[in-house]
Amino acid sequence: MATEQALTPSEYITHHLTFNSKPIGDGSFWMLNYDSLIMSVILGVLVMGLIWWVARGATSGVPSKGQAFVELVFGFVDEQVKNIFHGDRHSFIAPTALTVFLWVLAMNAMDFLPVDVMHHFVYAPLGLEHWRSVPTSDINTTFALALAVWLLMIFFSIKVKGLGGWIHELFCAPFGSAKFFKPKSAMGFVGLILSPLLFVANFAFNIIEYVSKPLSHSLRLFGNMYAGEVIFLLIGLWAATGLTGTIFGAILGAGWSIFHILIVALQAFIFMMLTVVYLAMAHESH
Amino acid sequence: MNINFTLIAQAIAFAVLIWFTVKFVWPPLLKAIETRQKEIADGLAAAADGRNALDVAAKKSEVTLNEAKQKASEIIGQAEKRGSQIVEEAKTTAKVEGDRILAGAKAEIDQEVNRAKESLRSQVSALAIAGAEKILRKEIDGKVHSEMLSKLAAEL
Numbered sequence: 001m002a003t004e005q006a007l008t009p010s011e012y013i014t015h016h017l018t019f020n021s022k023p024i025g026d027g028s029f030w031m032l033n034y035d036s037l038i039m040s041v042i043l044g045v046l047v048m049g050l051i052w053w054v055a056r057g058a059t060s061g062v063p064s065k066g067q068a069f070v071e072l073v074f075g076f077v078d079e080q081v082k083n084i085f086h087g088d089r090h091s092f093i094a095p096t097a098l099t100v101f102l103w104v105l106a107m108n109a110m111d112f113l114p115v116d117v118m119h120h121f122v123y124a125p126l127g128l129e130h131w132r133s134v135p136t137s138d139i140n141t142t143f144a145l146a147l148a149v150w151l152l153m154i155f156f157s158i159k160v161k162g163l164g165g166w167i168h169e170l171f172c173a174p175f176g177s178a179k180f181f182k183p184k185s186a187m188g189f190v191g192l193i194l195s196p197l198l199f200v201a202n203f204a205f206n207i208i209e210y211v212s213k214p215l216s217h218s219l220r221l222f223g224n225m226y227a228g229e230v231i232f233l234l235i236g237l238w239a240a241t242g243l244t245g246t247i248f249g250a251i252l253g254a255g256w257s258i259f260h261i262l263i264v265a266l267q268a269f270i271f272m273m274l275t276v277v278y279l280a281m282a283h284e285s286h
Numbered sequence: 287m288n289i290n291f292t293l294i295a296q297a298i299a300f301a302v303l304i305w306f307t308v309k310f311v312w313p314p315l316l317k318a319i320e321t322r323q324k325e326i327a328d329g330l331a332a333a334a335d336g337r338n339a340l341d342v343a344a345k346k347s348e349v350t351l352n353e354a355k356q357k358a359s360e361i362i363g364q365a366e367k368r369g370s371q372i373v374e375e376a377k378t379t380a381k382v383e384g385d386r387i388l389a390g391a392k393a394e395i396d397q398e399v400n401r402a403k404e405s406l407r408s409q410v411s412a413l414a415i416a417g418a419e420k421i422l423r424k425e426i427d428g429k430v431h432s433e434m435l436s437k438l439a440a441e442l
Contacts, residue, residue, distance in 0.1 A: 028288060029289070030291055036292055041299050058317070071315065095311065135296075138292065140293045
């Protein structure tokens with residue numbers, strides 16, 4: 001905390017919440033947050049590499065402790081997917097769920113790294129003025145994941161139902177459509193009036209659903225992780241005020257870390273479950 | 287928190303990770319676990335089979351034991367019957383043999399008695415003749431009367 005004493009509280013927080021972003025082109029979009037990208041790729045390679053290393057030597061006989069642990073995670077994810085998705089889950093959806101769960105869990109868990117210690121002893125000596133350890137507290141990361149899932153959702157929708165079926169569903173679900181191809185009957189006349197209204201309602205409903213899904217998916221994770229980080233920073237601020245503050249800051253920091261274990265795991269689990277639910281819904285016809 | 291190119295970079299990283307998991311991580315784990323599940327199921331089935339076989343064998347041994355017991359008691363019964371039969375036969379044989387010996391003895395005794403009677407008779411007749419001879423020597427001719435006397439002796 002000694003290095004931060006020259007900063008005001010808002011400067012301290014801003015400093016810790018600034019990304020190491022470099023422009024790679026003109027305009028505000030063409031920026032790259034190196035810290036998010038590098039941390040997430042390192043974690044992804046580490047976690048999935050570890051699992052791959054275990055999976056490569058997996059035996060059907062008596063498993064090693066590492067394999068037993070991996071199988072525990074595997075069984076947990078597989079069980080969740082089995083309950084939601086009733087199809088060939090092993091070809092894509094279950095492995096995707098495993099990837100999402102472990103990767104997001106690892107990225108979330110970076111929240112446990114003490115911000116000031118990491119900055120003082122690791123990032124600053126490496127010459128990194130700004131470096132954020134938690135990729136999931138970057139909206140770009142969570143939105144990238146949600147958007148990828150969203151694209152997969154549309155891909156599977158079209159793959160399962162065909163392009164025509166998907167467009168049909170956009171206009172004719174969830175409220176259904178009136179049959180207006182029988183102009184002679186009285187019901188046919190009602191349908192003639194009603195159907196365009198239903199098309200509009202259905203389409204509006206579907207658009208809202210398609211927009212809200214990735215937003216809620218990504219913002220839930222981002223909000224939780226960002227808020228967790230901010231609270232760590234606030235505790236860090238208090239800890240910088242003197243001996244009393246340091247003692248209480250340490251106690252509070254430990255308490256929040258312990259509670260945060262729950263949030264980290266729970267948010268990773270929720271993110272995985274939503275991914276599975278969205279992909280399973282894309283497989284269902286209405 | 288502005289959206290920037292990181293979004294696309296992260297999405298690409300995500301896609302690569304998913305591809306890697308689908309291709310290299312999931313299949314071997316699934317295979318190992320499914321194979322183990324099958325092995326465990328087979329093992330349990332084999333154990334159940336073994337238990338059933340044990341039950342069957344126990345039942346069979348009980349039946350065999352009962353049969354053996356029954357046979358043994360049958361054999362004992364037969365032996366007892368045969369034994370008493372043999373004793374009975376021996377008794378009968380002994381009785382017959384005894385009777386026979388008894389009859390033989392009786393016949394011998396009769397014979398002995400007859401022989402004694404015979405010799406007695408001849409001796410008595412000789413004695414009578416001798417007596418009569420002494421008495422009648424003077425008055426009766428021995429030669430004439432001996433014929434009459436031997437007739438008399440034969441009638442005794």
